[in-house]
Amino acid sequence: MIRQLLFPLILIWRVYYFIVFAGLFLILFPIFYIALLNERTYHIAFVLKRFVAIVSTTLAGIFISVKRESKLNSEQAYIFCSNHTSYLDIELIYSLFSPYFVFMAKAELRSVPLFGLFFKDMDIAVDRGSNVAGHKAFERAASDLDKGHSVVMFPEGTIPDNVPELGAFKNGPFKLAIDKQVPIVPITFINNYKILPAKIWTTNSGGPGIARVFIHEPISTKGMTEDNMVSLRQQVFDTINKTLPLNGHRQSNG
Numbered sequence: 416m417i418r419q420l421l422f423p424l425i426l427i428w429r430v431y432y433f434i435v436f437a438g439l440f441l442i443l444f445p446i447f448y449i450a451l452l453n454e455r456t457y458h459i460a461f462v463l464k465r466f467v468a469i470v471s472t473t474l475a476g477i478f479i480s481v482k483r484e485s486k487l488n489s490e491q492a493y494i495f496c497s498n499h500t501s502y503l504d505i506e507l508i509y510s511l512f513s514p515y516f517v518f519m520a521k522a523e524l525r526s527v528p529l530f531g532l533f534f535k536d537m538d539i540a541v542d543r544g545s546n547v548a549g550h551k552a553f554e555r556a557a558s559d560l561d562k563g564h565s566v567v568m569f570p571e572g573t574i575p576d577n578v579p580e581l582g583a584f585k586n587g588p589f590k591l592a593i594d595k596q597v598p599i600v601p602i603t604f605i606n607n608y609k610i611l612p613a614k615i616w617t618t619n620s621g622g623p624g625i626a627r628v629f630i631h632e633p634i635s636t637k638g639m640t641e642d643n644m645v646s647l648r649q650q651v652f653d654t655i656n657k658t659l660p661l662n663g664h665r666q667s668n669g
Contacts, residue, residue, distance in 0.1 A: 425621040429611070432475040436506075439467045440529045447532065457537050461515050464533070468509035476623025477503070477610060479510060484632040487600065489514050492560045493633060494592045497602035498655050499569040500578040503611040504604050507626055508567055511602075516565035519556050521572065522548070541587075543572075553591060560595045570651065578608045579659050581652065589648045593641060598633035601651045603658040605629065629658045 440447070443463050450460040472478075487493065495516070497504060505518070518533070522542040525531045534540040539555050542548035556566050568588040575582035592599045605627040609620040631654050639647065 428475070428622055432471070432477075432611070435474050436467065436471040437529060439471055443467065444529070451532065451535075451537055454536075458515050460533070460537060465509045465513065468506040472503075472506055472510065472626075478625050479507060479628060480625050481511065481628045481630060483630045487512075487630075487633065490563070492563050492595075492597050493565045493600045494560075494588055494597055495565060495567045495600050495602055496570050496588050496651055496655075497567075498579070498581055498604055498659070499571050499574050500604055500608035501574070501611045501613055503607045503626065504569070507604065507607065507628060508602075511628065511630070512565070514565065516567055517556070517559050519552065519566055519568045539566075553587065556591055557595055560591075560597055566591070570648070574613045578613070579605075581656055581659070584648050584652050586644060586648060589644045589651070590641065592636045593639045593644060593647065596636055596639075598635050599647070599651055600633045601631040601654040603629040603631070603655045605658065605660065631655075631658075 443466075447460055447463060450456045450463070495508070495512070497508070508518075518538040519541060520534070520538070522534075522540040525534045525540050539552050539559075541552040559566055568591075570584040570588050571582040572585050573582070588599065606624075607626055610622065610624050610626055612621055634647070634650060634654075636643075636647065
């Protein structure tokens, strides 16, 4: 009942948050546009994206509490795999890691105003309806890893309807990690879905707060082959799942 009474304020906060986020992008758009014209200046766009992420969340009253199981090597390329519970997940990834990385996400993001600009060349859009396009996207991700760039992937592919429960993981991140023999870093976003629900009209939650994140120990793929892909996928799934609020609830990754 209280949440329903507060919903107008929550809705105003959500609108404010998106206005701040979009406003920063618009102000910096000319620099973004120029920086994205050449791969050699992508790092400038990356730094600006981090700036937008940190400033917009701070102005919206969103702060981060991070637990890290170990310190990551800034010279090592990783595949970051996290659960996907909110659009806030993307912003927080940029707040968490300063070394350059690329996002690999569904091709539909190309059509998102402002944000889609990055999925034309800098980040990697995956068209799951085309095997050829999907293969090219993974070749591009492999190339970035070879250059020493980490790759961020949501193994669920999208935000599940029943968050915070995990959806089934796709094989892509794990095949890529094994093919390139790079470590996977599981990441658990514990309560982003409460701060910024994917369904904007929900009255159950929303508003400023502390976003809790758990960055797990990297999982080495050295010596693994495709025969290990299913067990690796399950290991990452279990690592993220055991840290979720529904801790005692055990799921299977199919």
